[in-house]
Amino acid sequence: MAAPEVTHLPNLPNDVEGLRQSIRDAVVRVVGEDPRQATERDWMEALAFAIRERMVERRLLTRRQFADEDVKRVYYLSMEYLIGRMLEANLRNMGILEPARQAMADLGVNLDTILDLEDDAALGNGGLGRLAACILESLATQGYPGYGYGIRYEFGMFRQEFEPYHQVEHPDNWLRYGNPWEFPRSDRKYPIHFYGHVVEHHHPRGETRYTWENGEEVLAMAYDYPTAGYGRRNVNNLRLWAAKATRDFDLRYFNEGDYIRAVADKAESETISMVLYPNDATAIGKELRLKQEYFFVSASLQDILDRHLALGYNLDALPDKVAIQLNDTHPAIAVAELMRLLVDCHELSWDRAWDLARRTFAYTNHTLMPEALETWPVELMERVLPRHMGIIYQINHDFLEQVRHRYPGDNDRLARLSIIDEQNGRRVRMAHLAVVGSHRVNGVAALHTQLLQETLFEDFYNLWPERFVNVTNGVTPRLWMIQANPALTELLGQRIGNDWQYDLDRLRALEPYAHDADLQKAFLDVKRANKVRLANLVRERTGVELNPDVMFDVQIKRIHEYKRQLLKLLHVVDLYRRIRAGEDVAPRVVLFGGKAAPGYARAKGIIQVINEVADIVNHDPAVGDRLKCVFFPNYEVSSASIIIPAADVSEQISTAGFEASGTGNMKLALNGALTIGTLDGANIEIRDAVGEESIFIFGMTADEVVEHRRNGPNPEAILAQQPNLAAAVEMIESGFFTCDDPGTHGDLGRYLRHEDPFFVIADYAAYTEACERADTLYADRTAWAEAAILNVARMGYFSIDRTVRDYANQIWDIIPEPVAPSRTNGAA
Ligand code: GPK
Numbered sequence: 122m123a124a125p126e127v128t129h130l131p132n133l134p135n136d137v138e139g140l141r142q143s144i145r146d147a148v149v150r151v152v153g154e155d156p157r158q159a160t161e162r163d164w165m166e167a168l169a170f171a172i173r174e175r176m177v178e179r180r181l182l183t184r185r186q187f188a189d190e191d192v193k194r195v196y197y198l199s200m201e202y203l204i205g206r207m208l209e210a211n212l213r214n215m216g217i218l219e220p221a222r223q224a225m226a227d228l229g230v231n232l233d234t235i236l237d238l239e240d241d242a243a244l245g246n247g248g249l250g251r252l253a254a255c256i257l258e259s260l261a262t263q264g265y266p267g268y269g270y271g272i273r274y275e276f277g278m279f280r281q282e283f284e285p286y287h288q289v290e291h292p293d294n295w296l297r298y299g300n301p302w303e304f305p306r307s308d309r310k311y312p313i314h315f316y317g318h319v320v321e322h323h324h325p326r327g328e329t330r331y332t333w334e335n336g337e338e339v340l341a342m343a344y345d346y347p348t349a350g351y352g353r354r355n356v357n358n359l360r361l362w363a364a365k366a367t368r369d370f371d372l373r374y375f376n377e378g379d380y381i382r383a384v385a386d387k388a389e390s391e392t393i394s395m396v397l398y399p400n401d402a403t404a405i406g407k408e409l410r411l412k413q414e415y416f417f418v419s420a421s422l423q424d425i426l427d428r429h430l431a432l433g434y435n436l437d438a439l440p441d442k443v444a445i446q447l448n449d450t451h452p453a454i455a456v457a458e459l460m461r462l463l464v465d466c467h468e469l470s471w472d473r474a475w476d477l478a479r480r481t482f483a484y485t486n487h488t489l490m491p492e493a494l495e496t497w498p499v500e501l502m503e504r505v506l507p508r509h510m511g512i513i514y515q516i517n518h519d520f521l522e523q524v525r526h527r528y529p530g531d532n533d534r535l536a537r538l539s540i541i542d543e544q545n546g547r548r549v550r551m552a553h554l555a556v557v558g559s560h561r562v563n564g565v566a567a568l569h570t571q572l573l574q575e576t577l578f579e580d581f582y583n584l585w586p587e588r589f590v591n592v593t594n595g596v597t598p599r600l601w602m603i604q605a606n607p608a609l610t611e612l613l614g615q616r617i618g619n620d621w622q623y624d625l626d627r628l629r630a631l632e633p634y635a636h637d638a639d640l641q642k643a644f645l646d647v648k649r650a651n652k653v654r655l656a657n658l659v660r661e662r663t664g665v666e667l668n669p670d671v672m673f674d675v676q677i678k679r680i681h682e683y684k685r686q687l688l689k690l691l692h693v694v695d696l697y698r699r700i701r702a703g704e705d706v707a708p709r710v711v712l713f714g715g716k717a718a719p720g721y722a723r724a725k726g727i728i729q730v731i732n733e734v735a736d737i738v739n740h741d742p743a744v745g746d747r748l749k750c751v752f753f754p755n756y757e758v759s760s761a762s763i764i765i766p767a768a769d770v771s772e773q774i775s776t777a778g779f780e781a782s783g784t785g786n787m788k789l790a791l792n793g794a795l796t797i798g799t800l801d802g803a804n805i806e807i808r809d810a811v812g813e814e815s816i817f818i819f820g821m822t823a824d825e826v827v828e829h830r831r832n833g834p835n836p837e838a839i840l841a842q843q844p845n846l847a848a849a850v851e852m853i854e855s856g857f858f859t860c861d862d863p864g865t866h867g868d869l870g871r872y873l874r875h876e877d878p879f880f881v882i883a884d885y886a887a888y889t890e891a892c893e894r895a896d897t898l899y900a901d902r903t904a905w906a907e908a909a910i911l912n913v914a915r916m917g918y919f920s921i922d923r924t925v926r927d928y929a930n931q932i933w934d935i936i937p938e939p940v941a942p943s944r945t946n947g948a949a
Contacts (some may be wrong), residue, residue: 128291130178130181130182131174131178132173132178133175133178134578134685135175135215135216135217135220136220136664137220137223137224137227137463138215138224140171140220140221140224141224141227141228142809143170143174143620143918144167144168144171144224144225144228145163145167145228147166147167147168147170147171148164148167149165151166151167151170151339152166152167152170156228159476161230161234161235161238162238162298164225164228164235164300165208165235165239166298166299168208168221168225168235169208169211169301169302170301171221172211172215172217172221173211173213173301173302173304174648175215175217176211176215176347176349176356177347177354177356179215179347179349179354179355179357179774179940180347180356180357181353182336182940183355183356183357183940184358184937184943186940187266187938188432189545190938191442192266192935192936192938193266193442193443193444193933193934193935194267194268194442194443194444194935195260195262195265195266195267195268195443195444195445195446195928195935196267196269196270196421196425196443196444196445196446196928197257197267197268197270197446197448197567198269198270198271198418198421198445198447198448198452198455199249199250199251199253199269199270199271199398199448199449199451199452200271200272200413200414200417200448200449200451201244201245201246201249201250201253201271201448201451202242202245202250202253202254202257202269202271202359202361203243203245203246203247203250203251203253203254203278203758204241204243204244204245204254204596204758205241205242205243205254205300205600205757205758205762206240206241206758207239207242207244207346207903208235208236208237208239208758208905209236210258210531210599210600211302211349211603213351213599213603213604214261214262214349214351214599215260215348215349216352224467225775237849239293240293240295241277241295241757241758241759242277242295243277243293243295243397243757243758244271244272244273244274244277244278244361244397245276245277245278245352246278246397246399246400246401246679246716247401247678247679248594248678248679248782248783248784248785249401249448249449249487249489251758251784252448252565252594252784253269253271255595255596255597255600255784255921255924256269256924256925256928257269257348257357257359257919258348258350258351258597258599258600258921259595259597259921259922259924259925260348260357260598260925261349261350261351261352261353261355261356261357262350262351262352262353262355262597262623262922263353263922263925263926263936263937264350264353264445264934264937264939264940265357265925265929265935265938266853266935266938267357267376267925267935268359268360269348269357269358269359269360270359270360270361270362270417270420270421270424271359271360271361271362271417272361272362272363272394272397272413272416272417273344273361273363273394274394274395274396274397275294275296275363275394275395275396276292276293276294276295276395276396276397277293277295277397278293278397278399278716278757279291279292279293279399279520279716279719280292280293281716281753281754281755281756282754283728283732283738283752285732285860285861286728286729286732286733286736286860286861287715287728287729287732287861287862288717288719288725288728288729290399291717292396294826298532302346302347303344303345303346303348303361304344304345304346305343305344306342306344306345307342307869308338309342309343309424309513310341310342310343310365310851311340311341311420311423311424312338312339312340312341312367313338313339313340313341313364313415313416313419313420314333314336314337314338314419315337315338315339315412315415315505315506315723315842316335316336316337316344316504316505316507317333317335317336317337317507318333318335318507319331319332319333319334319507319508319511320332320333320334320335321526328470328471329610329813329862330465330468331347331464331508332465332750333465333467333507333508337688339364339365339366339367339390339391339393339416340364340365340366340367341362341364341365341416341417341419341420342362342363342364342365342428343360343361343362343424344360344361344362345359345360345361345362345941346358346359346360346361347359348686351599351622351623352616352622352623352938352943353939353940354939355938355939355940356436360421360424362394362416362417362421363394364390364391364392364393364394364416365391366386366387366388366390366391369581377462378448381449387469392409393409393412393413393416394413394416398413399716399719400718400720400721401488401681401708401718401936402487402488402490402492402679402681403495403718403721404492404493404494404495404496406497406498408501408505411454411497411501411502411505411506414451414452414454415454415458415505415506415509418454418458419450419453419458421452421455422445422455422458422459423461423462424737425443425445425658426462426467426662427767428527429442429443436463436467436469436477437473437477439451439477439480439481439614440477440480440481443480443481444481444483444932444933444934444935445481445483446482446483446484446485446928446932446933447482447483447484447485447555447559448485448487449484449485449486449487449488449494450484450486450495450551450552450554450555451495453484453495453551453552453554453555453558454506454509454551454554455460455482455558456478456482456516456554456555456557456558456559457506457509457512457513457516457554458472459477459478459481459482460475460478460512460516461508461509461512461769463477463478464512465508468904471515475516475519478533478558478620479558479559479560480557480560481932482490482558482559483559483560483561483562483563483932484555484556484558484559484561484562484564485563485564485565485592485948486552486562486563486564486565486569486573486577486578486781487565487781487782488781489569489572489573489576489577489778489779490779492548494551494552494577495551495552496542496545496547496548496549496550496551497694497908498546498547498548498549499541499547499548499549500547502549505646510549510590512800513540513541513549513554514541515555516538516540516554516558516886517539517541520538520540520557521535521538521539524538524584527584534580537580538580538581538584539553539555540553540554540557551583552577552578556578556581556588559588560588561588561589561590561931561932562578562581562588562589562590563589563590563591563592563928563931563932564589564591564592564681564779564781565591565593565594565781565782565802565803566591566593566594566782566783566802566803566805566806567591567593567803567805567806568778568801568802568805568823569591569781569782569802570589570590570591571591572778572823573589574589576614577707582640590931590932591920592916592924592927592928592931592932593803593806593927594782594783594784594787594919594921594924594925595784595787595918595919595920595921595922595923595924595925596784596787596788596791596805596919596920596921597920597921597922598621598622598625598791598921599622600762601762601765601787601788601791601792602791602792603622604771605761605762605763605765605766605788605792606647606765606766606792608647608650608651608766609644609647609651609766609792609793609913610832612640612643612644612647613631614635615628616630616640616913617631618630618633621917623922624917624920624922625916625917625920625922625923626917626918626920626923627628627916628913628914628915628916628917629914629915629918630887630914631693631910631913631914632911632914632915635907635910635911635914636903636907637787638903640910641903641906641910642906644793644906644909644910645902645906648766648767648793648909649669649670651767652667652669652673652767653669654763654766654767655667655673655763655764655766655767656668656669658760658763658806659712659751659753662754663751663752663753663754665735665739665749665751666749667749667751668708668710668749670744671708671709671710671746671749672707672708672709672710672769672770672895672896672899673709673710673712673713673767673768673769673770674688674689674709674710674712674768674769674770674772674918675711675712675714675765675767675768675769675770675771675772676689676711676712676713676714676715676772676774677712677713677714677753677756677761677764677765677785677787677795678714678715678783678785679715679716679717679718680715680716680717680724680725680727680728681724682723682724682727682878682879683775683776683779683780683879684774684775684854684882685774685775685776685879685881686713686715686727686731687727687873687881688774688884688885688888689711689713689772689774689882690727690730690731690734691846691849691850691881691885692711692889692892693711693748693750694734694849694852694853695737695739695845695848695849695857696709696748697734697737697738697744697748697867698845698848698849698852699845699908700743700744700747700748701743701744706747706748707746707893707896707899707900708746708747708894709719709748709749709770710749710750710751711748711749711750711751712750712751712752712753712764712768713731713750713751713752713753714752714753714756714760714761714764715756716755716756718727721932723872726865726869727754729861730853730858730865730866730869731750731752731830731859732752733859733860733861733866734750734853734858735750735751735752736860737857737858737860738750738761739751747897760852761785761788764875765785765788765789765792765794766792766793768789768792768794768901769794769795770794770795770796770797770895770899771784771785771789771790771794771795771796771797771798772797772798772886773785773796773797773798773799773801773802773804774797774798774799774820774884774888775799775801775802775827776799776801776821776826776880776884777799777800777801777803777820777821777822777823778802778805778823778826778827779879780801780802781802782802782803783801783802783803783804784803786798786802786803786804786807787803787807787916787919790807790811790912790913790916790919791913791916791919792913793909793912793913794909794912795815795816795817795895795898795905795908795909795912796811796816796817796820797817797819797888797891797892797895798814798816798817798818799818799819799820799821799884800818800820800822800823801823803919804816804818806918806919807916807919810915810916810918810919811911811912811915811916812911812915813913814908815908815911815912815915816912817891817892817894817895818891819884819887819888819890820884820887820888820891821880821883821884821887826880829880829883834877834880834882834883836873836874836875836877836882837874837875838881839882839883839885840874840882841887843886845889846882846885846886850870850873850874851870853866853869853870854866854867854869854871855869857920876882
């Protein structure tokens with residue numbers, strides 16, 4: 122038993138005076154600057170340190186309580202965490218935003234200026250990564266014992282610039298000033314192996330044993346990011362791994378006297394955690410990517426098992442104390458790695474290990490897009506992870522035995538279900554490994570889960586229907602309402618109190634006031650103020666002037682053919698042509714935002730043509746305020762929180778059947794934008810929640826899309842019947858908007874006329890008709906305000922807190938463990 126003064130945790134004061142003291146001390150003691158000379162960045166750093174020491178205190182309290190209460194923990198394994206800025210979120214969730222604002226003011230520093238200095242932590246591409254960040258925040262907020270594991274990329278999502286029309290990628294050196302939020306844990310390092318070969322050890326009695334020998338080794342070092350819950354004392358942890366060379370990296374070269382080569386190799390081995398692959402919903406077939414996946418999975422599983430054993434549990438209790446969620450197939454190698462650790466390192470029997478692994482893992486699928494499905498050539502897997510390849514063969518063998526037993530003689534089914542795809546040059550299907558190795562598989566919206574069961578995983582669903590569940594996505598109201606939209610938060614507080622911040626269903630209390638004229642006016646005033654805020658940012662970033670009294674029509678998301686930015690662009694061109702022809706059209710500002718994967722030529726072409734059209738439209742004196750088109754550069758979490766509260770209309774216009782869920786759709790609707798959308802992903806559930814009056818649904822359903830494709834689409838025939846659409850396509854392909862690269866718009870014309878893989882042409886008439894319905898409603902300010910207020914009031918279901926409870930109850934079997942104020946550390 123350690124002495125009480127050793128076990129005591131400090132208990133730092135959270136009042137203005139205490140914070141001011143901590144911040145001023147930190148300038149000297151941590152930053153190393155004279156407070157008289159400290160820059161704004163120095164003060165930012167000092168403030169961050171004052172917060173982080175308070176966070177880690179609560180982190181340790183939380184950890185003690187979890188250990189005392191023998192809780193079951195969930196570990197979320199994700200290649201991506203799209204966190205954004207941390208300073209304001211940490212201040213708010215720690216409950217010290219206002220005292221800190223005052224403390225900073227006392228020190229002569231404006232907090233808002235400081236908040237704007239922080240770079241986004243952009244360790245993710247899009248929805249999948251942002252969902253992971255929302256889930257961690259909610260786990261802490263609801264008091265669940267939940268931890269994130271991922272990679273500490275040296276370079277996150279690239280910074281997007283337009284030069285002047287096409288996208289240019291710049292490295293995101295987000296750690297250049299260091300990072301006050303992370304705790305480097307040099308004592309927490311695990312060896313990770315690659316390459317080498319497997320040696321079999323036959324035992325006369327008992328199972329054959331395997332050792333993995335002569336590979337290369339790199340260390341995974343932990344960096345901890347405490348994650349505070351809102352309105353609670355719980356602080357959880359996000360652990361990100363960075364690659365470090367082992368101490369005696371490459372003895373061979375040293376022995377040969379090639380010191381320089383050995384040091385260069387050290388640098389090479391540390392490239393594993395260097396950069397996030399900037400691809401969204403597209404598999405990357407690179408060896409380095411496989412190494413990244415295995416690197417963070419192996420480190421995380423070693424860490425999880427270490428903790429489990431250190432807490433005094435035995436391995437048989439693993440599924441009772443540990444749930445592991447695989448965020449898409451990126452960490453699916455975990456199934457084989459856990460088997461290796463249990464069988465080869467902890468010497469469990471194969472069957473016992475398999476039972477434990479399956480009851481521990483669950484897998485979330487985020488897309489049906491075939492190009493996103495990860496498969497690895499057997500040859501590559503054999504070379505990089507030889508032991509895992511052997512384990513996968515064994516898993517597959519046992520699994521196919523089961524299938525054979527169930528469906529004797531059905532060889533086609535066997536081939537379809539096999540973890541090894543034998544058709545395409547022998548590849549490991551990571552989704553199959555994930556399904557076979559999990560006790561639950563979930564889609565991320567009702568339609569998506571249904572389509573998973575009917576298409577991608579049909580055979581698995583027939584085999585194990587009980588394994589499949591739906592968990593519709595959600596968003597955190599702390600970031601996407603309280604932080605992003607302080608004006609609406611304030612208004613809600615005045616009208617219905619603040620309970621909705623913890624229980625978003627309580628927004629429903631707003632419903633009875635939807636036609637209250639005072640509320641409508643206040644609501645429209647808030648929206649207008651948010652539009653002015655966005656217009657200022659747009660002016661600063663692009664030089665374009667926006668009129669805040671015009672409808673703001675927003676499409677913000679990754680650039681993908683299936684998301685159909687081209688459908689919106691055709692509408693812009695159509696409106697522009699009609700304005701020039703003297704037609705009276707409803708005015709609108711169209712704002713796009715989003716990045717294209719650097720290797721996705723079609724997506725980059727879409728960005729370029731939007732920028733070119735925007736340039737012509739915005740400078741045409743005949744147009745004025747009736748139409749503006751902006752491509753907001755470098756769309757990221759911090760700019761999303763300015764754009765979303767300012768949107769009147771939310772574009773969710775993917776080809777039905779292709780968007781797994783969407784979460785931007787939820788953020789926008791929650792902030793009072795009305796959705797123009799297809800019956801795709803979570804749009805369907807949003808319609809069911811908000812009611813037909815508050816959403817503009819259009820276009821083919823998922824079934825109709827399948828039918829349409831089967832019938833052999835004929836875009837030319839449709840164009841022949843729709844003069845406005847045909848004129849828009851002609852205007853583009855004629856080169857009217859060509860600023861840069863002649864020829865590119867001709868190619869786009871051919872693409873629309875002859876390929877149109879996502880049926881932009883077929884859905885165009887229905888789309889513009891939906892836009893006109895929106896225009897009509899928008900013109901009636903009272904009716905619009907009522908619909909928008911009802912929209913907000915009915916979005917409670919899409920809180921990430923509901924999502925996380927669904928995971929906790931249907932998949933993880935964990936319960937909240939709110940941290941109680943303790944006697945020795947009892948201050949609020
Ligand atoms: C899906 F497959 C992928 C991917 O690689 N990245 C990604 O962001 C998205 N997604 C879906 O496209 C969205 O519909 C969904 O809301 C989001 O994941 C979160 O589930």
